[in-house]
Amino acid sequence: xxxxxxxxxxxxxxxxxxxxxxxxxxxxxxxxxxxxxxxxxxxxxxxxxxxxxxxxxxxxxxxxxxxxxxxxxxxxxxxxxxxxxxxxxxxxxxxxxxxxxxxxxxxxxxxxxxxxxxxxxxxxxxxxxxxxxxxxxxxxxxxxxxxxxxxxxxxxxxxxxxxxxxxxxxxxxxxxxxxxxxxxxxxxxxxxxxxxxxxxxxxxxxxxxxxxxxxxxxxxxxxxxxxxxxxxxxxxxxxxxxxxxxxxxxxxxxxxxxxxxxxxxxxxxxxxxxxxxxxxxxxxxxxxxxxxxxxxxxxxxxxxxxxxxxxxxxxxxxxxxxxxxxxxxxxxxxxxxxxxxxxxxxxxxxxxxxxxxx
Numbered sequence: 001x002x003x004x005x006x007x008x009x010x011x012x013x014x015x016x017x018x019x020x021x022x023x024x025x026x027x028x029x030x031x032x033x034x035x036x037x038x039x040x041x042x043x044x045x046x047x048x049x050x051x052x053x054x055x056x057x058x059x060x061x062x063x064x065x066x067x068x069x070x071x072x073x074x075x076x077x078x079x080x081x082x083x084x085x086x087x088x089x090x091x092x093x094x095x096x097x098x099x100x101x102x103x104x105x106x107x108x109x110x111x112x113x114x115x116x117x118x119x120x121x122x123x124x125x126x127x128x129x130x131x132x133x134x135x136x137x138x139x140x141x142x143x144x145x146x147x148x149x150x151x152x153x154x155x156x157x158x159x160x161x162x163x164x165x166x167x168x169x170x171x172x173x174x175x176x177x178x179x180x181x182x183x184x185x186x187x188x189x190x191x192x193x194x195x196x197x198x199x200x201x202x203x204x205x206x207x208x209x210x211x212x213x214x215x216x217x218x219x220x221x222x223x224x225x226x227x228x229x230x231x232x233x234x235x236x237x238x239x240x241x242x243x244x245x246x247x248x249x250x251x252x253x254x255x256x257x258x259x260x261x262x263x264x265x266x267x268x269x270x271x272x273x274x275x276x277x278x279x280x281x282x283x284x285x286x287x288x289x290x291x292x293x294x295x296x297x298x299x300x301x302x303x304x305x306x307x308x309x310x311x312x313x314x315x316x317x318x319x320x321x322x323x324x325x326x327x328x329x330x331x332x333x334x335x336x337x338x339x340x341x342x343x344x345x346x347x348x349x350x351x352x353x354x355x356x357x358x
Contacts (some may be wrong), residue, residue, distance in 0.1 A: 008185070012233050015070050021177060027201065029262055031183065031252050034188055036094045039137065040310075042336065043309075043310040043332075044310060044311075044312050044338070045061065045062065045169070046310075046332070046335065046336055046339070047298070047310050047312050047315065047320075047321065047332075048312040048318065049259065050235040050259060050262060050263045050265060050266060050298070051263070051314045051319050051335060053259055053263040054263040054264070054266050054268065054278050055272075055277060055278045055281055055314070055315065056278070056279065059259065060115060061121075062115050062167045063115075063116065064356075067081055067203070074237060084200065097258060098290075105121055105334070112126075121162055122303050124255060124257055124339075124342055125253075125254060125255050125256045126254050127254055127342070128251075128252045128253065128254050129151050129252045129255070129258075129338070129341075129342060130238070130252070131202065131236045131237065131250045132195070132201070132202040132236070132240050133145060133341060133342075134151050134152060134236075134250060134252060135193050135202045135236050136146070136193065136202075137183075138191060138193075139191070139193045140190070141186075143197055144179060144183040144205075144335065145179050145180075145183050146295070146330070146331060146334060147334075148160075148179055148182070149161075149179065150253075150258055150261075150262075150295065150334070150335070151253055151258065152250050152251065152252055152253065153176065153251045153252065153253050153257070153339065154175070154240055154250075155178060155225065155228055155248065155249070155250055155251075156225045156241075156242050156248060156249050157228075157240060157241060157249070158172045158174045158175040158178060158224075158225070159171050159172045159175055160172075160285070161261075161285055161292065162257075162260075162261055162264075171285075171288075173287045173290060174224055174303065176222050176225060176290065178221060178225060181217050181218075181220055181221040181224065184217050185206065185207075185214070185217055185218060185221070186215075188208040188209075188212055188214055188226065189207070189325070190206060190217075190293070191205070191206065191207070191216065192204075192205035193205065193224055194206060201235055201236065202235075202236050203233050203235060203236070204233070204234050204235075204236050204248060204344060205232060205234075205235075205330075206221070206222075206234075208232065209234075215287070217309060223249065226242070226245065227245055227246070227248070228245040228246055231246055233246075234246055234247060234248045235247050235248070236248045236250060237249055237250070238250060238252060239251060241282070255339060255342050256337065258335065258338065259335075261333065262295060262296065262331075264279075264281075265294045265295060265297060265298060265300050265332065266281075266282055266298040266300070266312065266319065266320075267281070267297070267298060267300045269300055269317055270302065272315065272317070277315065295328075295329035295331050296321070296325070296327065296329075296331040296332060297320055297322070297325060297328050298320070298328075299319070299320055299321075299322060300317050300318065300319045300320075301317065301318055302316075302317060303318060304318040304320065305318070305320045305322065307322065307323050308320035308321065308322065308323060309321045309322065309323040309325075309328075309329050309332075310332070312357075317332070
């Protein structure tokens with residue numbers, strides 16, 4: 001019994017002593033836990049906004065501005081004693097001890113959110129992606145077919161497909177032919193870039209090679225885009241029409257255009273389409289007899305998939321991206337990267353995690 005009471009006495013003291021290790025002990029756990037939570041919520045928000053666009057709803061982006069996690073550990077110990085005697089004569093007296101204690105551990109996270117609205121929303125969502133950013137992504141090694149299909153509506157007048165065909169001219173087979181040629185040159189390190197001295201524009205360079213196949217690929221690309229057959233460097237500019245044979249005019253999309261295009265690949269329940277709750281599904285792409293694979297696939301059903309990379313509920317249905325669909329996952333992840341790329345640098349604090357160490 002004495003050992004048990006001693007343990008009760010020491011327990012609050014041990015807990016209080018442990019408070020000196022709360023900060024360092026929780027740092028690693030909290031850093032990765034909050035990072036995973038913020039990342040998962042960002043994926044959910046992105047997919048939900050894609051679905052909302054398809055249903056004619058307004059996309060809302062709510063950014064996490066700060067995460068402040070505060071811990072407290074408190075304890076109390078009460079010890080009292082007294083003599084207890086019997087009222088009978090010659091009865092023995094005994095010492096009685098009362099021991100009590102308690103300890104409290106509290107975690108009170110404070111999370112701040114800020115919606116993207118006004119000028120910040122307009123700049124981030126409605127401003128076309130700069131052609132310099134597109135070329136930089138190509139130079140960084142991101143797949144040309146994915147980058148150009150996502151971010152560019154036309155190259156030297158050759159039209160890309162759009163998710164809602166009523167908003168754009170029909171696609172041009174030559175656009176996808178040019179993607180094949182650019183992809184071949186990229187994979188063989190035949191594409192380069194440099195900026196002008198004033199950094200106002202970017203120059204795309206097609207490398208010289210002794211490989212006959214690659215030389216034929218470069219010549220075919222120049223002919224397809226109407227470029228100077230002898231030129232090695234070309235200015236990349238924003239626009240629908242080039243002004244000369246030494247220019248590549250890219251009519252780039254805004255982030256809202258990109259989201260709208262991708263929302264066309266979402267699988268919508270037939271009942272919702274019949275009730276005109278959502279825009280019609282994106283038809284299978286077939287350009288001049290050539291089948292064009294979709295950029296990604298979002299499935300739907302009354303129940304959430306057990307193997308979903310990301311899933312959200314909307315209008316009594318679940319929408320998800322299959323974790324076994326690596327191409328769709330790459331497209332979705334790159335979409336989130338593009339969203340961060342075009343984010344404006346307004347004086348709004350970036351997400352931060354503050355963990356008191358004591």
